[in-house]
Amino acid sequence: MAGFRRLFGSHPLHLVGHLVMFFVAGWAITQILGGGNAINWLAWFIGAALLHDLVLLPVYSLLNLGLAGRARFGRRAHSGRATPPASSTPVVNYIRVPAVIAGILLLVYFPVILGFSSTNYFNDTGHTLTGYTRNWLLVSAGLFVCSGLVYLVRVIRRPASPPTPGSASAPMPGPAGEQTPG
Amino acid sequence: MNTDRIRRLMAEPPPGPFRPGFWRSPLRGAWLTSFLGSCLLILITLVAVTGLISHSAYHPGTGHNAIVPPGGDVGPLISLPSSSPAWAYAFTQGAHITIGLIAIPLLLAKLWSVIPRLFAWPPTASPAQAIERLSMLLLVGGALFEFATGVLNIQVFYPWHFNFVRAHYYGAWVFISALVVHVGVKLPTVRGAYRTHGVLRPLRDNLAQTQPAPYEPGGLAPVNPAAPTISRRGLLGMVGGASLALLIANLGESIGGPLRRLAFLAPRGRVFGTGPNAFPVNKTAEFVKVTKLASNPNWMLTVTGRSSRQLTRAQLMALPQHTYTMPIACVEGWSTTQDWTGVRLTDLAALVGASPAAIVEVRSLQTAGPFRAAAYTADQVRDDRALLALCVNGVNLSLDHGFPARIIIPALPGVHCTKWVASMRFLEA
Numbered sequence: 001m002a003g004f005r006r007l008f009g010s011h012p013l014h015l016v017g018h019l020v021m022f023f024v025a026g027w028a029i030t031q032i033l034g035g036g037n038a039i040n041w042l043a044w045f046i047g048a049a050l051l052h053d054l055v056l057l058p059v060y061s062l063l064n065l066g067l068a069g070r071a072r073f074g075r076r077a078h079s080g081r082a083t084p085p086a087s088s089t090p091v092v093n094y095i096r097v098p099a100v101i102a103g104i105l106l107l108v109y110f111p112v113i114l115g116f117s118s119t120n121y122f123n124d125t126g127h128t129l130t131g132y133t134r135n136w137l138l139v140s141a142g143l144f145v146c147s148g149l150v151y152l153v154r155v156i157r158r159p160a161s162p163p164t165p166g167s168a169s170a171p172m173p174g175p176a177g178e179q180t181p182g
Numbered sequence: 183m184n185t186d187r188i189r190r191l192m193a194e195p196p197p198g199p200f201r202p203g204f205w206r207s208p209l210r211g212a213w214l215t216s217f218l219g220s221c222l223l224i225l226i227t228l229v230a231v232t233g234l235i236s237h238s239a240y241h242p243g244t245g246h247n248a249i250v251p252p253g254g255d256v257g258p259l260i261s262l263p264s265s266s267p268a269w270a271y272a273f274t275q276g277a278h279i280t281i282g283l284i285a286i287p288l289l290l291a292k293l294w295s296v297i298p299r300l301f302a303w304p305p306t307a308s309p310a311q312a313i314e315r316l317s318m319l320l321l322v323g324g325a326l327f328e329f330a331t332g333v334l335n336i337q338v339f340y341p342w343h344f345n346f347v348r349a350h351y352y353g354a355w356v357f358i359s360a361l362v363v364h365v366g367v368k369l370p371t372v373r374g375a376y377r378t379h380g381v382l383r384p385l386r387d388n389l390a391q392t393q394p395a396p397y398e399p400g401g402l403a404p405v406n407p408a409a410p411t412i413s414r415r416g417l418l419g420m421v422g423g424a425s426l427a428l429l430i431a432n433l434g435e436s437i438g439g440p441l442r443r444l445a446f447l448a449p450r451g452r453v454f455g456t457g458p459n460a461f462p463v464n465k466t467a468e469f470v471k472v473t474k475l476a477s478n479p480n481w482m483l484t485v486t487g488r489s490s491r492q493l494t495r496a497q498l499m500a501l502p503q504h505t506y507t508m509p510i511a512c513v514e515g516w517s518t519t520q521d522w523t524g525v526r527l528t529d530l531a532a533l534v535g536a537s538p539a540a541i542v543e544v545r546s547l548q549t550a551g552p553f554r555a556a557a558y559t560a561d562q563v564r565d566d567r568a569l570l571a572l573c574v575n576g577v578n579l580s581l582d583h584g585f586p587a588r589i590i591i592p593a594l595p596g597v598h599c600t601k602w603v604a605s606m607r608f609l610e611a
Contacts, residue, residue: 018363021359025320097420136447
């Protein structure tokens with residue numbers, strides 16, 4: 001048993017579980033490949049993982065790095081302080097949250113938003129596919145506007161100058177820097 | 183290359199994402215991944231169960247209904263009971279699509295939370311790790327394949343050459359089997375994370391209180407964490423916000439009625455025109471080229487059983503008429519509930535001397551295209567609500583809705599509610 005663990009790197013059940021899984025998955029894959037267009041299916045199956053891990057994720061991570069590096073904290077927090085106080089309002093999240101929601105809506109609904117569904121949609125319904133681009137743009141704009149308004153309200157509700165260390169004023173009430181609009 | 187050089191190469195990770203210091207998000211760690219994974223597991227279980235229900239709702243074992251060749255198929259595992267309410271399939275399939283959509287932001291966040299492991303160095307430290315990594319390809323590939331094909335199918339966009347039903351159904355088995363093993367392997371890690379941090383305790387931390395998880399080699403926490411710009415609950419709130427947006431964007435097409443217009447991105451979130459026939463159409467008469475045949479005044483329905491009859495539409499209208507309020511529910515997740523009036527399938531069976539054990543095969547006037555014929559089980563035929571509908575909402579069916587006659591059966595996938603019926607053949611079991 002200990003010898004197996006040392007050689008294999010885990011419990012024997014780990015091996016048995018995986019073998020059963022490879023058998024079931026293998027059966028399912030042969031059923032799909034039996035339907036023909038094997039290369040096309042494989043390209044989709046492996047391509048989906050590669051596209052996500054090596055394209056989508058790096059792209060949104062880079063966008064996030066660019067955004068977070070530039071706009072972590074609001075202008076007010078920067079005035080007079082090298083490091084922003086914990087209670088300042090990070091503007092980055094008021095851009096990031098609507099951007100992520102609008103981005104996921106586009107990622108999921110791009111066929112109707114960008115018109116890839118047009119032909120089949122017309123054949124199915126007898127009507128032309130219109131209005132989806134507009135809806136997505138309106139909702140995205142709405143998300144950014146709402147997020148901006150929430151940010152404005154939070155900034156306005158904060159005292160004009162941060163309390164100096166050692167002053168008698170009570171700790172700042174209200175949001176502690178992190179919000180989840182949307 | 184000698185073994186010594188290989189050993190040195192393996193010990194020293196190549197630059198970039200293979201170096202532990204490359205990944206800096208302070209939010210990554212066992213708790214975040216465990217929490218995202220737990221939420222996702224609940225949603226995916228529901229999607230899998232409703233998906234299997236949908237597979238059996240087509241009754242692949244009856245007549246020539248099977249799309250997936252029945253030889254290799256395990257067959258229906260979870261079925262709706264035959265006495266189900268008429269909205270049962272609309273509910274389960276609406277849930278399949280809606281829950282699948284709201285799981286997408288969670289899936290993306292879950293994959294983001296574990297991405298450093300893709301670049302783990304050395305790529306494998308043991309045979310156990312090697313097979314685990316191979317299983318990851320099936321898990322991640324399976325998940326992304328299932329979600330991608332499902333999402334494109336509901337938008338009638340098919341940029342592939344394989345059969346969607348076959349690939350989505352068996353792709354689900356690849357994904358489910360890999361997921362079961364993954365949950366088994368990771369359960370101790372999840373339990374450990376919950377024991378250390380509590381299930382919900384990290385959600386209390388605001389940005390100022392957000393601390394990176396302690397670094398462990400082979401773990402998810404960064405060795406060199408950046409300052410947090412969002413708390414863990416902030417990240418989860420953002421993910422939840424995206425799920426909520428997807429829910430609102432689509433749900434109305436599953437519920438129908440006045441909520442349909444709210445579904446601002448759903449393909450069936452539109453209402454065209456007014457009147458008793460102004461509800462969503464799937465495949466117009468024009469597109470499937472039945473306009474001429476279906477509007478022919480000499481149309482007659484051929485019913486075959488122990489005897490054979492030909493019935494004009496007037497003769498069908500003279501038979502006892504029954505009205506039921508039932509949805510048509512599409513596999514794409516949208517549905518529409520209407521008042522259908524027509525002749526009970528049992529009455530038509532009796533007319534040709536078919537026994538109550540008979541199944542029926544129904545053919546459309548369509549000469550090409552999938553779903554121009556379907557077979558229904560004896561249980562479905564015997565249901566009082568199973569109709570050959572002639573009218574909807576008090577008026578004749580429109581051409582696009584299947585004039586002169588269409589099948590309406592409770593809890594049946596929409597494409598099996600055969601339109602423009604030409605013939606019905608009762609077959610004794």
